[in-house]
Amino acid sequence: MFQHFVKLQWKSFFRSAGLGKSLAIKIVMIFFGIYMLVSMAGLGALLFTILKKAFPDIDPVLKVSEYMMYWLLIELVLRYFMQKLPVMNIKPLLTLPIKKSAITHYILSSSVFSVYNFLSLFLFVPFCVVLVLNGYPTLNVLVWLISIAGLVLTTNYINFVINKSDTILIVLGLLIAGLYAIEYFEIFSLLQYVGKLFYTLYQYPLFVFIPIATAMGSYYINYNFLRNRIYLDQSLKKKTKVAETSDLGWTKKFGDIAPFLQLDLKLIWRNKRTKTQVFVSFAMIFYGLFFYTMEEFAAVFPMKVFVGLFITGIFLSNFGQFIPAWDSAYYSMMMSQNIPLRKYLESKAGLISVSVVLMFLLSIPYVYFGWEAVAINLSCALYNLGINIPLILLAGSQNKKRIDLDKSAFANMQGTGAIQFLILLPLFGIPMILFSLLHLLISFEVAVIALSIIGIAGFAFKKPLLDWITEIYRKKKYAMIAGFKEKNSS
Amino acid sequence: MITTQNITKKYGHQIVLNIEHLEIPKGQSFGLVGNNGAGKTTFFSLLLDLIKPSTGYILSSEVRVDQSEAWKPFTSSFIDETFLIGYLTPEEYFYFIGELRDQNKADVDALLTQFQDFFHGEILGQRKYLRDLSKGNQKKVGIVSTFIGSPEVVILDEPFANLDPTTQIRLKEIIRKLAAQKEVTVLVSSHDLLHVTDVCERIVVLNKGEIVKDIATSAETLRELEQFFAS
Numbered sequence: 001m002f003q004h005f006v007k008l009q010w011k012s013f014f015r016s017a018g019l020g021k022s023l024a025i026k027i028v029m030i031f032f033g034i035y036m037l038v039s040m041a042g043l044g045a046l047l048f049t050i051l052k053k054a055f056p057d058i059d060p061v062l063k064v065s066e067y068m069m070y071w072l073l074i075e076l077v078l079r080y081f082m083q084k085l086p087v088m089n090i091k092p093l094l095t096l097p098i099k100k101s102a103i104t105h106y107i108l109s110s111s112v113f114s115v116y117n118f119l120s121l122f123l124f125v126p127f128c129v130v131l132v133l134n135g136y137p138t139l140n141v142l143v144w145l146i147s148i149a150g151l152v153l154t155t156n157y158i159n160f161v162i163n164k165s166d167t168i169l170i171v172l173g174l175l176i177a178g179l180y181a182i183e184y185f186e187i188f189s190l191l192q193y194v195g196k197l198f199y200t201l202y203q204y205p206l207f208v209f210i211p212i213a214t215a216m217g218s219y220y221i222n223y224n225f226l227r228n229r230i231y232l233d234q235s236l237k238k239k240t241k242v243a244e245t246s247d248l249g250w251t252k253k254f255g256d257i258a259p260f261l262q263l264d265l266k267l268i269w270r271n272k273r274t275k276t277q278v279f280v281s282f283a284m285i286f287y288g289l290f291f292y293t294m295e296e297f298a299a300v301f302p303m304k305v306f307v308g309l310f311i312t313g314i315f316l317s318n319f320g321q322f323i324p325a326w327d328s329a330y331y332s333m334m335m336s337q338n339i340p341l342r343k344y345l346e347s348k349a350g351l352i353s354v355s356v357v358l359m360f361l362l363s364i365p366y367v368y369f370g371w372e373a374v375a376i377n378l379s380c381a382l383y384n385l386g387i388n389i390p391l392i393l394l395a396g397s398q399n400k401k402r403i404d405l406d407k408s409a410f411a412n413m414q415g416t417g418a419i420q421f422l423i424l425l426p427l428f429g430i431p432m433i434l435f436s437l438l439h440l441l442i443s444f445e446v447a448v449i450a451l452s453i454i455g456i457a458g459f460a461f462k463k464p465l466l467d468w469i470t471e472i473y474r475k476k477k478y479a480m481i482a483g484f485k486e487k488n489s490s
Numbered sequence: 491m492i493t494t495q496n497i498t499k500k501y502g503h504q505i506v507l508n509i510e511h512l513e514i515p516k517g518q519s520f521g522l523v524g525n526n527g528a529g530k531t532t533f534f535s536l537l538l539d540l541i542k543p544s545t546g547y548i549l550s551s552e553v554r555v556d557q558s559e560a561w562k563p564f565t566s567s568f569i570d571e572t573f574l575i576g577y578l579t580p581e582e583y584f585y586f587i588g589e590l591r592d593q594n595k596a597d598v599d600a601l602l603t604q605f606q607d608f609f610h611g612e613i614l615g616q617r618k619y620l621r622d623l624s625k626g627n628q629k630k631v632g633i634v635s636t637f638i639g640s641p642e643v644v645i646l647d648e649p650f651a652n653l654d655p656t657t658q659i660r661l662k663e664i665i666r667k668l669a670a671q672k673e674v675t676v677l678v679s680s681h682d683l684l685h686v687t688d689v690c691e692r693i694v695v696l697n698k699g700e701i702v703k704d705i706a707t708s709a710e711t712l713r714e715l716e717q718f719f720a721s
Contacts, residue, residue, distance in 0.1 A: 243579045243617045259589040263575070270577040270619070333573035336538040338562045338590045338639075405577065478542045485572070
């Protein structure tokens with residue numbers, strides 16, 4: 001039976017849309033994956049030496065044990081966001097002569113091979129090898145590794161039980177923060193006790209049965225839970241949310257682009273991927289703190305220009321680069337309805353402009369680091385408004401890849417093509433180079449003023465620029481409609 | 491009203507549509523039938539300028555649809571559920587279409603009251619997004635949205651599919667009423683020969699992209715069509 005399932009899974013993987021991703025993305029993704037795993041393995045190999053140096057009196061295994069709790073909790077949070085629940089397309093199997101228990105066992109056991117389970121192993125296997133090389137008893141180390149594998153599997157199954165419940169995520173977050181606070185303010189040294197607990201697993205190999213038991217127990221809980229829910233009307237049914245409607249009457253002030261503006265706001269607020277992007281954009285306001293507080297960068301102006309462009313333009317680049325693919329699901333309707341293309345684009349530009357202004361206002365507290373910071377951010381905001389908005393709309397005319405809005409935002413590369421990477425170069429690169437040159441050759445003030453003037457000039461020519469871009473969109477219309485219809489083009 | 495001249499659509503070497511000449515006068519209720527792949531949706535997509543013709547052109551009220559957008563204000567259409575915006579509620583969708591067609595909320599509400607029976611209490615005030623409605627209910631929303639703003643050309647692709655029997659009968663009534671207005675041209679495609687003969691005064695049969703029959707509907711039409719498709 002399992003053999004059939006494996007075959008199905010195999011086909012679904014190799015015939016899936018994901019495999020048809022463009023080459024550029026594949027290479028980037030593979031690079032990123034390899035980079036992650038190699039750094040994990042490297043960290044694992046060096047961990048022994050690092051800990052030995054930092055805490056010469058403490059056994060590195062004990063130190064690792066102390067932090068094991070954090071590791072597992074953070075892994076759980078990571079899994080919460082990234083790991084997909086292993087739901088095979090089981091609907092077609094329900095009416096076939098297959099035992100439901102077999103389906104359940106298959107789903108659960110196949111999740112053992114999830115990448116997230118190997119992440120920890122890439123850290124701990126090299127660490128254990130180094131331990132053995134340093135004369136630690138092989139049996140203890142080996143069994144300890146098995147214990148860790150058991151704990152990792154436990155988090156794997158606990159994650160399914162949590163099943164994307166936001167409340168539990170918040171509890172987890174509070175727990176991690178709480179633990180850290182307790183430790184930081186030296187109220188109570190919980191880590192030492194927890195550390196000893198995990199250390200026992202190393203000292204007494206017999207205790208390996210505990211992690212194995214938790215892994216099996218969590219498997220069993222999942223099994224019971226899932227087995228009783230393999231019905232069309234239970235776990236297989238999509239959850240539907242109660243619709244909240246809002247009038248958004250205030251958008252009327254924006255005149256005839258109001259209906260599109262309303263649509264875009266609803267688009268952003270009611271879909272997972274776009275909503276997360278807004279949160280990410282707001283969080284990026286703190287990005288500048290990294291650079292402004294680091295001494296190496298404090299005097300490097302090009303870096304500050306990058307920060308300024310990035311902070312004020314994060315929504316511009318995140319949201320803008322997928323225009324008009326956000327509307328891909330219903331693009332043929334938009335094109336046959338009574339919609340002037342020009343107004344459609346104007347409304348997108350309006351929305352992004354608001355975000356640039358808002359992000360600039362939020363960035364004003366950077367004045368703490370000197371007036372130059374605000375001057376840079378202002379000139380960057382102006383440049384974003386005048387030049388980068390038309391530029392990103394122009395790049396959008398090359399978009400032909402569909403985006404399914406209801407998919408999650410994390411590690412979601414759908415709709416991404418080479419153009420999305422390439423556009424970032426002129427978006428941020430050109431103003432940085434320009435600024436640096438003027439700053440070096442003339443002065444800081446001239447550089448700031450020049451960047452601002454270019455932005456204002458772009459703003460002054462907004463009308464002809466938009467006319468021109470509209471014409472390009474019109475020419476690309478058929479290719480866009482055809483491209484957005486291809487569900488497998490992600 | 492709608493003139494099709496020498497239109498062909500090719501994908502590679504395959505010709506999916508080839509219509510030498512087709513004239514649809516204003517106010518006609520026009521039915522398009524044919525098996526899968528006969529070119530019905532292709533024809534409608536060309537009419538809406540969603541795909542580019544390989545040769546030829548279509549004129550709608552003297553407007554060449556692939557060169558000007560002036561046909562948009564008087565044309566409304568529902569091809570499939572990709573015409574719906576999944577994250578809106580039905581009301582919001584109707585109001586959005588209304589704004590595009592210069593109809594305020596009161597106008598749209600007034601129109602919607604006429605379709606209370608058709609909605610069967612499953613559309614309005616349900617606090618559900620369109621993406622969460624059943625296929626049949628999505629279809630109802632799409633069909634009614636085409637009546638907003640008194641369009642002169644209404645294009646409905648397979649409007650009867652996925653609807654329950656009661657709704658099908660009500661829809662026939664609605665289309666008949668619409669067709670009775672002399673200024674409205676209705677274009678309907680369907681696999682259901684009975685329905686299409688019931689509501690259309692003229693029926694064109696497409697087969698492998700070409701017009702093989704062009705009939706003014708009479709009592710004999712249904713039998714004639716059945717004979718054609720059986721052979």
